[in-house]
Amino acid sequence: MTGTLAERWRAARPKPAGVHLDSGACSRQGFAAIDAAAQHARHEAEVGGYVALEAAAPVLDAGRAAVAALTGLAPTDVIFTTGANHALDLLLASWDGDRSVACLVGEYGPNLALMAANGFRVSPLPVDEHGRLDIDAAAEVLARERPGLVHLTPLGSHRGLAQPLRPLAEVCRDLGLPLVVDAAQALGHLDCTVAPHAIYSSSRKWLAGPRGVGVLALHPDFAAMLRPRFPPSEPSAPLTVLQQLAHGESNAAARVGFSVAIGEHLATGDEDVRARLAEVGRLTREVMADVAGWRVVEPVDEPTAITTLVPTDGADPHRVRAWLIDERRIVTTACDARRAPHELTVPVLRLSPHVDVTPDELELTAAALSDAATG
């Protein structure tokens, strides 16, 4: 295929029925991933689900290898899950050490709920006025408090701020503290090749795979510290920690689709995609800077494609989101405070275009936001 990265990405998937600015929730899948998943479902009907699964092993192995390439871990360190939350829950439930975790003040709300549900004490990592990790202060706090786990979400759902993942990974390595990374928004978006102790993500966001799939990658030294509760590893039929964690029924077709999507991402070029997403973020913030009634939260050149808008004139992001879909076919996200209960005070409107967004689409959105105020 020829053309720019943006043109190729757009040509590789169905035409959008409007303007899609919702990749932080769910990107648009490509033909290859959709077809691969459909073909696997067909194959299940022809030869049987378990026979089809064996035949799909090379594709799924390639998917694991692609996750390994994006995380700095090994293909054999990667298992599929049903999503990011599922991966974190598996990990926390299996943790055998001290049940304390240090994380950002702006940690994702459902992650905080999972930490609480698994009996973890949560302590905040120091941040600056934007909510960005203060790495020097964090190193001091971590050296003093030595929590059982350090958890970082390098890119949140509620704010397009890129957190200093690599410096924190170095601090944790120096201190001998396990670092767990929520890469639901970061994989395929920011450089995650830091080989952390654990890293997990979703398929459907920036990697543009199907819904209902995720991954968890565990460094072997960290995996050896986990004690999965289920299923038991019997002496007669011993299971590895990863085999225990990977146990259970799964949507193989969706995993096949994800494996194809992440392979496509690597073929496009992770670095090129990341550079383009940074450019898209800057463009989005520049266009939205002048929209009356909204304030852009992120610094204009933050290297992410997530832009959040705070209403300054009383607009309700949930109502505006619905109006944009109904009246203009523009898909955005309304993020309520539950996404980051210790950092978000009011709901925000999130724009998360992928690499293919055009300046026209952004101008159209800016105009629509102005109209929404009176419409």
Ligand SMILES: *Cc1c(COP(=O)(O)O)cnc(C)c1O
């Ligand atoms: C979307 C999201 C999750 C949850 O992902 P699922 O795959 O839906 O479980 C976790 N963390 C962050 C930062 C997210 O944006």
